[in-house]
Amino acid sequence: MYTREAHPGENLPAHATFEDKLAAAARLRDELGISRPILVDDFEGTVHLAYGGLPNMSWVLGRGGLILYKAMWTSAARIGDFLERVQAQPLDLRHAPFHTEQLEIRRRDGQAFTRGLERNGPRAVAEFARAEELWSQRARTARSRRS
Amino acid sequence: MSAYNYENFDAYVEAGEDEREFGAFPNALHAGERAPNGELTQLDGERVRLSDLWRGRGVVLEFGSFT
Numbered sequence: 001m002y003t004r005e006a007h008p009g010e011n012l013p014a015h016a017t018f019e020d021k022l023a024a025a026a027r028l029r030d031e032l033g034i035s036r037p038i039l040v041d042d043f044e045g046t047v048h049l050a051y052g053g054l055p056n057m058s059w060v061l062g063r064g065g066l067i068l069y070k071a072m073w074t075s076a077a078r079i080g081d082f083l084e085r086v087q088a089q090p091l092d093l094r095h096a097p098f099h100t101e102q103l104e105i106r107r108r109d110g111q112a113f114t115r116g117l118e119r120n121g122p123r124a125v126a127e128f129a130r131a132e133e134l135w136s137q138r139a140r141t142a143r144s145r146r147s
Numbered sequence: 148m149s150a151y152n153y154e155n156f157d158a159y160v161e162a163g164e165d166e167r168e169f170g171a172f173p174n175a176l177h178a179g180e181r182a183p184n185g186e187l188t189q190l191d192g193e194r195v196r197l198s199d200l201w202r203g204r205g206v207v208l209e210f211g212s213f214t
Contacts, residue, residue, distance in 0.1 A: 001187060007156045007214035014154040026190050028213055036209075039187035039195065045151045047185035047197070048210060052172045059208040065182040065201045072172055074209050083207070099178055116214035124214065130157040131165075138166075 002028060002040045003048045006055040007128060009121025018043040031119075060086070073106055 002025035008014040015021040025040045041047045051057060058079055060069035069082050089095065117124045153159045176182070184198045200206050 001208060001210050003210050003212050004152050005212045005214065007212075008154050012213060014152040016152075022188065022190070022192075024213070029190065031213075038190055040190070041185075041187055043152070047183065047187060049151070050183035050185060051208075051210065052175060053168045054172055054210070055212065055214075057172075057210045059182065059206075061182045061197075061201050061206045061208060063201060063203065063205060065184065065198060067176060067178050067180050067182050068205070070176065070178060072169065074211070079207060086205075097179070101178075113214060120213055124156070127155055127157040131160040134157070134160050 001047065002038055003055065004045055005120070007117055007120055007124040009117070009124030009127075011119065011121040012124075015043065062086075075106070 002021070004021075005012055005014060005024065012024060015024060021043060022040050025038050028034065029038055045053065051059065054072055056074050058069075058071045058074040059067065060079065060082060062068045068086060069079070071078065117128055153164075159165060182197070182201075184196060186194055186196050188194055197206070197208075
């Protein structure tokens with residue numbers, strides 16, 4: 001699902017209209033060669049916000065819309081592992097659901113992400129650098145509160 | 148320009164919006180619950196409801212933008 005642009009820049013400012021957003025989604029498909037179907041949320045992000053509004057979440061939904069997997073960030077490898085396990089699950093009365101929850105670590109800034117920032121423009125790169133300073137300040141404040 | 152379609156990522160972070168949204172995520176919508184339904188637009192302009200997609204099969208839903 002195509003959402004708001006997380007890091008707007010000179011080459012791709014924040015969407016000003018729904019038509020802008022639809023056109024940006026088509027450019028995303030063409031530039032990155034995406035073959036999965038892309039769905040575009042409304043201008044105000046109604047569906048995106050209903051799922052939490054994060055920039056790169058992934059969800060696996062079973063038949064009828066039952067939530068089976070939710071992740072703050074997308075990892076194709078983890079989704080692949082999960083789907084393999086789901087498909088291997090027996091559906092009989094000797095088996096029952098069990099709920100799990102995990103907390104993992106991810107790299108903050110992969111190469112594809114950096115390319116995306118540069119593609120959107122120097123402002124997107126500079127504003128992310130400034131955000132990293134803000135995150136460092138927050139981490140320092142949190143550490144000093146703990147000690 | 149709406150608050151949702153923010154123009155400046157650093158201002159979004161400075162306002163603490165990232166902390167609020169990332170902080171809320173673990174506490175809302177859990178495995179075993181029903182996912183929110185909603186209407187989306189395909190690139191050809193056709194509208195589709197999520198419930199049309201998950202009626203007969205499962206759905207992997209990834210959210211994203213250029214960045």
